[in-house]
Amino acid sequence: MKQNRNTSENQQTKKPKNRKLTRGAMSILLTALFIAAVVLVNIILSVITDTHPLYIDVTENASYQLQKETKEYLDEVKEPVELYVLQKESDFESGDSSTYKYRVQANKLIHAIDNYSDNITLHYVDLAAEPTFTAPYTQVDWTKSHAVLVKSGELYRAVDLTDLFTFNQEQYSQYGTIVITGQKVEQALTTAIVNVTTKEKTKVTVLTGQGEQDLSAFTKLLENNAYEVETVSLLNESISDDSEFVIIYDPDVDLDDKAYETLTKWLDNDGKFGHNLFYFPNDQHELSDFPNLNALLADYGMEMQYGYIYENSENHVIPGANHYISIYDYGEDTAYTENLRNPSIPVVMMLTMPVTITDETMAKPLLKSSDKSFLFPRDMKEEDIKSFEPKTESLNGAAIGVRNDGKEGSKNSSVVVIGSYEAVTGNYLSSTAYNNAAYFVNLFNTLSNREDISVVIEGKDPSSKELGITSMNAILFPSILVRFVIPIAVLVIGLIIWIRRRHQ
Template sequence: MSELKKDTVAENTAEVKTKTDDDKAAKSEKTEKPKKDKKKGGFKNFLKSRKARHGSIAAAIVAIVIALVIVLNIVVSLLVGRFPNMVLDFTKESSFALENDTIDYVSHIDKDIKITVLTTEEKFEGSGAYYIQANKLLEKMESASNGKIKLNYIDLSSNPSISQKYADADWSKNSNMMIVECGDQYRVLTIDDCFEYDKDYYSQYGTYYVTSSLVEQAVVTAILNVTTEDKVVVDMITGNQEQDSSAIKTLLQNNAYQVNDVSLATGDLDEDAKFAILYAPSVDLDEGTVEKISKWLDNDGKYGRNLIFIPTENNVDTPNIDSLLNEWGMQVNPGYVYETSTDRLVSNSSPYIFTVDYTDYYTTGLKNPNIPVVTLFARSVTLSDSSVSHALLTTSTSAGIYPTDADDTWNYKNGITGENINVAAEGVKSNTDNASSKVVVFGSYSMFTSDIMSYNSFNNSGYFMNMINTLADKDNAGITIEGKSMQNAELGITDATTKNTLFVIFVIVVPVAVLITGIVMWLRRRNK
């Protein structure tokens, strides 16, 4: 029994000792502070860990991408500075892009051209958005010219002697913007040449509020002028109460023709003139003036000269002019031509404003023969002698003539003959050497006003210049460039297919691709 008691006491003592040791160990764990890992090479081990390895790779990728973007931006900036035509223009009106006609023209220039802007580039661009646009267009012209055009900026205030070199310019006004020169020939372009602006705003505040740019047209026509050495002479016959012919004059001058005003009451037509224009006289010519014109056209039997006659809308009694035209197989009739074919009408409110058809003359060389010529309140031109005359522009067979003596009982159907009516015609006389003189008659002077010829949807200026250039034996068909407005800055995307494609790409495909890529990368990292 004593042995059993001893064993029991021993067991109890062992249990107590074990519990005490456990309590001490637990207490020691609670009170003892965690020791830092003092292993050497701990940072290296961290770099070798999966966590550090993935983080380093991500950081390296980010750094490389940022570096590539910076380098790419620098390279692109240098390339754009060296090659401005690399700049893409997504504006609706292609405000910063050259017209195809301009690119084609400047790329074939064979003479050295210098364009000098009369201020610093910084000040020029600092004048507003249209000046920034102008600078970009000038840079693109320089780039497209294959080294023939040189663009530079000179501060006029620091170089006042420049006004002495170009003495023909008017330096009294502070509106000269740039000089275009080739050899000894130069042309100074003003703000009026280069921009359209609000005249009322200028008169009220004395500052220019630009509404559109004409820089491209102005510079191209200036280049055309300074590179043309022997200009064809055109005499505008004056002194007969003519209508305003400034639009035709400007068109001819822009295409490197020398235009002179000549009064036949006191002088004669120039011997070296190839053209004479009688633009909408309100009175008849006297017999002496008609005789001078006839003699000039005959040119002692050598011919080679051309008269362009455009009557006024008013039915003026002009027997002497009628006699001259009759010698060339043509007659201008009273009344107004109207059109009943609705697909010809420009305005549904007026049957006197409509498009006409070309004949086979002066269409070769037209840049776009699909664009029609429009006529307004035209008088018909009858071929009195078809052996020497032919039609140039005609109406449809649905047109008619409104007579000057029509009363309230007149019906428009009565004026329709069912035949084409001529609104422009030409008479030709030739000699045995095949040299010809020609008289061209257009039935409407309104079709050559500045408002009508400024519309690119009509071919009036293009047809007129193509006819003039053909008669002058000039290959250049003239350059007509539309002014550029920056009122609309949105992307120039109008067709539904392109819009839908861009929508799908940037709104659906790109975001979904980014989302899927992110999910895949997250799952791969989590499973490693």
């Protein structure tokens, strides 16, 4: 009897111990499962963030997000495109305190372009470790500071460091050093993507041999928008059969008779027409110095006036500038502006020679001054200025003359006269405050019956105000939260629960 009582007591003593051991084992198991889950989630997130970085952009101007225009261009990408950043990612983002923010922003935007389109793939190539990478790309000058190679099929285009960033021009020209002052990643990469995915390019011929000024800013803009540019001297060369455009830019001498005949025949195109001539006149010579060019304009219902457009409207004069630098209104014919993405932005020109329309059946205005402007004669003597009584009227800063065979549906040949050669120089084309780049590319697109694929995207400054935290925190905080804070918090909570239960 006594033995049975002792056995029963021993069994009752063992039950609580067994319960404690069971609870302890369950706690250990749950904690182990928590830790395993955290590790698994962390591994998955690490893999995801390698291709889709986790960050929240809380900058005031969304400087780490793609702009609407960029997304519209990328939506049209149907062919596979490879982006090769020609550095290790850590090296690409490196820089001193003044340039680091721009490099970080640039890298985030490159990732954003990659993430937005399924047809775009991003790679980082360390050329020091892979020196043979450049070998297949024989058309690239590898002595230059290229930052990205964009490739689609057999087509490729190198994007220079100076294409990705804006920089201090004075510092660069004097010392050859690049001091970054801003970025234009979306513009540079989108134009490169457009270039390598456009299989058929429209050819443009720039005439040389007449003492022309530098047109490199404009030809680069055309090339960025999938035009093929060639230079030809009519003294010993001929215009390519497949060229649709010829540009005569600020010539110092007139066309000779042979060149004049060549151009008139080219414009006629054996009665098939379909060719376009752009003429930017020289303002430093008398009009009588250019009889053949004047005759060419007359054939298309236009003539130049000797002098400059003096703008007197407050709404058209650029603040802080003189009256010879002004805003021009678009002409009434909307055919040349209907595809502009933002027609509310103006075209600005300086030292503009007026274009008079002599035959309204052929020619019409493209860009006009206000009705408060007047022609200031270039040959006016100083003693005549006081007695000068200007006639205020709207003057044409640019015009177009068109000819065809008169049959319905036939092609046109056009002569476009831009009264200011400054209109397509770098200062005006690069400014997003002016519509010069978009307008002139759109004009080329319209005359060649191409869709408007002109790429003009403004870069954003990462230094703008943030909504509560710094831009670097905006980039790093979410990743730190997911990778470290949450896992550590779960681990600590699990340990606390386990310790409390262990001592119950």
